[in-house]
Amino acid sequence: QPEVYGTIAAAEFGRREWRRALEAAERGLAFDAEHVTCNNLRAMALVRLGRKSEAGATMDATLARDPHDSVSHANMGWTKLEQGERKEAMAHFREALRIDPGNGWARSGLVEAIKAGNPVYAIMLKYFLWMGKLSSRTMWMIVLGGYVAYRFLRQLAADPRWTPWVIPLIIAYVGFVLLSWLAAPLFDLALFLHPMGKHALDDDARTRAALVGGALGLALVAGGLSFVVSDSYQLVILALVSGVLSIPLSAIHVCAEGWPRRAMAGIAGALAAVGFSAWIGL
């Protein structure tokens, strides 16, 4: 039953175990070399393992056998996007959405391809794809390693000879982490305000863009007013609270629907309540 190996491959892919996903997909293909699910998962695992030309060849063959499969077109689009061929990627995503307008995998690919038209975002997209390829253990190592490096740099900053070098580094690191948390929703926001880009966002991305945009908009208005109004520390606090609140707000729609999303929405709501009551109190 190649379908069973396809399911195993999908599960391993979801666990970011690219090599195991590839093995399961290839075991399924040993029984049926034309199995669409196994071929798709084989290509997805190959892209994650950096074997892009093999992934492209797999998708070429799969599409040649069944040119009307939406998932195969979406997969071809992602493979092309990974190879930096944006125009071809967009053509495949559009074809995938024409066959199945509900294909979220193709829609998110089209969004990424539109974003990649922006040269600043092209660099960030490469960064996000690279981050997406790391196993969950490596991602935790980066977070913890960054924290350890931060502690070390703070100690170094205590020495006056090092201070002028260390402070900009710490600011750059904090800025890097903040941007890595907010880059995706900020560009969703840019798409949201774009007449064409709006249609490429799904409902989740639209809600997230509206939430993050609202929080950042309030922060900008309050921050801007604080320059005009004298003795305006309340406005500065309001700008800080609503600006920082955009971080947990942007995380809500990253969580799976159901209890994880409700939990994250609850956390963000509780933080908003604490932050705004602190502001009112002060």
Add this chain to the structure above:
Amino acid sequence: SAAETLSLAALILFFLGIFVSQFAANWLAT
């Protein structure tokens, strides 16, 4: 005043909470 101290504590709790929520989000994210 007591109200001011409480508000400051809430503000500190807010910023700590933001940090902790990132770990929660990492864990809850798909």
